Each structure stands twice: as structure tokens, then as C-alpha cells.
Amino acid sequence: MGDKIMVVRHGEKPGKPPPPNGVDSQGVVNPECLIPRGWQRSGALACLFSDMGAAARKHIAVPTKVYATDPGTKSKRPKETVEAVSELQLNGAKPDLTWGEGQETTLVEHAKADAANGPVLIGWHHQKIPAIANAIVGNDTTTPQHWPGKRFDMVWVFELQSDGKTWDFHQVPQMVLYGDSDQPIPMSTTLADEQEGE
Numbered sequence: 001m002g003d004k005i006m007v008v009r010h011g012e013k014p015g016k017p018p019p020p021n022g023v024d025s026q027g028v029v030n031p032e033c034l035i036p037r038g039w040q041r042s043g044a045l046a047c048l049f050s051d052m053g054a055a056a057r058k059h060i061a062v063p064t065k066v067y068a069t070d071p072g073t074k075s076k077r078p079k080e081t082v083e084a085v086s087e088l089q090l091n092g093a094k095p096d097l098t099w100g101e102g103q104e105t106t107l108v109e110h111a112k113a114d115a116a117n118g119p120v121l122i123g124w125h126h127q128k129i130p131a132i133a134n135a136i137v138g139n140d141t142t143t144p145q146h147w148p149g150k151r152f153d154m155v156w157v158f159e160l161q162s163d164g165k166t167w168d169f170h171q172v173p174q175m176v177l178y179g180d181s182d183q184p185i186p187m188s189t190t191l192a193d194e195q196e197g198e
Contacts, residue, residue: 003115003160004061005108005136005167008045008174009126010069010077011038012152025080032075037177039080041152044176046084048155049121059157059170062089064118067107069125070100082123101128108135115160129156137167144185153180 011034014022022033034042047053054060066086069078079095086095099107104124111120124132126147133143136158143156155172171184 002162003112004059004119005111005115005122005158006049006061006063006119007122007124007129007132007156007158008081009129009147009152009154010034010075010081010123011041013038013075013077022077024076030076032071032077034077034080038077038152041174041177042081042084045081045174046088048174048176049085049089057172059159059172060155061119063121064090065111065114065120066090066093066095066123067099067111067120068095068097068123070097072097072100075125078123078125082121085121095123101125104128104131105135108132112136126151133158133169137169142169144187146188147185151181151185153177154185 014020014031014035020035021029022031022035024030024033048057048060049063051062054062063085066082068082069075071079079097082095086093107122111122114120122132126149129147130143130145133156134140137143153174155174157170157172158167159170160167173182174180175182
């Protein structure tokens with residue numbers, strides 16, 4: 001099996017208007033945190049990216065390295081979304097928060113290096129996930145260039161092929177919470193779809 005990088009968007013967030021409110025891991029209201037359904041997704045992803053979940057789902061693997069967006073700038077949601085995966089699979093380790101939005105190319109350079117030693121999981125903001133995808137595959141035509149704001153339920157998986165250069169792209173529906181869609185994100189979406197959410 002070749003190198004593998006898996007990317008998820010952070011879990012559900014407060015809507016507009018705000019209710020339900022985001023809450024931190026202690027239950028304290030914070031609009032930069034996940035809402036309860038987002039926390040449910042975080043826990044469900046810990047199961048999806050476990051030995052049992054990976055054995056049952058094609059292209060999914062247990063990560064040996066987990067990255068999330070640096071929360072110092074604002075939103076804590078990407079970190080919160082993958083933190084349970086990291087702690088469960090990496091002996092209590094926290095996600096690597098070295099890079100933030102706008103540093104996707106550098107993130108991918110490190111993720112590719114890490115993927116040589118085992119699968120990598122990245123939790124990020126949806127607007128910037130296409131930039132991560134483009135940096136992995138080396139073009140802007142292989143993957144959708146907009147991640148719809150209403151979609152929290154997809155895993156983008158990139159697998160390095162035997163030539164050591166080509167990365168195959170797969171969309172794997174999470175299907176971990178009621179209401180999750182089994183449909184891939186289309187190659188083209190409307191601007192309104194892309195702008196929904198954060």
C-alpha cells in the first residue's frame with residue numbers, strides 16, 4: 001500500500017442566527033467551537049479512523065500522524081474535530097497545529113514526508129481544502145475546487161501510486177451520523193454552496 005493522506009473538514013459549527021451555540025470540551029459556550037453535533041462527529045471519526053473502522057471502509061486507514069489548522073488565529077473547530085482521533089490512535093498525542101490557513105502548500109510538503117511512514121489525517125477549513133488537494137496532486141483539475149458549506153460528511157483520500165509521483169483521489173462518505181450523505185462532492189458547485197458555512 002502506498003503513501004496515504006486523508007482530509008476532513010471540521011465538524012458542525014454554529015449557524016446564522018447563532019443557536020445552537022458552539023461549546024468547548026468543558027461545555028463552556030464559545031462561538032469558535034463545535035456545536036454538539038460537531039462533537040458527535042468528532043467522536044464518530046475516532047471510530048471511523050480506528051482499526052475496526054478502517055477494516056470496514058475502503059481507502060480509510062488508521063492515521064500515524066494528525067494535523068489540524070492552527071487555532072491561534074480564530075476557530076478551534078478543526079483541532080476539536082480530529083483531536084479524539086489523534087488521542088485514541090497516537091497514544092494521547094495532540095494534533096500537530098504548526099500551520100494555519102494560507103500555509104497549505106507547506107502543510108502538504110510535511111504531510112507528504114510523513115505519509116512515507118504511515119497514513120496522515122488532516123482536519124481543515126472547507127474553503128482551503130481544495131488548495132490542499134491541489135498541492136497534493138499537482139493540479140487544479142483532479143478534485144473539486146469548491147467544498148460546499150453544508151457538507152461536513154466527506155473524507156478526501158489521496159493515495160500515492162507505484163510511480164512515486166501520481167496521487168489517486170477518492171471521496172469516501174463518512175456515513176457516521178444520521179443525515180450524512182453518500183453522494184460525493186461534485187466537481188462543480190455553485191458559489192452559494194461554497195459560501196455556506198465556514
